Amino acid sequence: MRYFSYLCFKLLIKLNLIVMETINNFDFEFAGYGHYKVIFTSSKTGKQWKTTTSDMQLIDATKNSESPKRKDLEMLKRICKN
Secondary structure, eight states: OHHHHHHHHHHHHHTTSSOOOOGGGEEEEEOSTTOEEEEEEOTTTOOEEEEEEOOHHHHHHHTTOSSOOHHHHHHHHHHHHO
């Protein structure tokens, strides 16, 4: 059953029904002491959202990480879009 769920998930990704965000969707610019300007670009529409954040734990978990976790990328996307 677990393998079937995995295959369904992979199929939905291939059909672009689920979009997986990657670190390549984000641009980071240093904006002063303890602040970063983050630009999120949607891979599906190309639309951009910008924000300035001082959440250095989240910046470290995404920008400064070799393989950022999906939950951290989703959190950063949520911050950019709100």
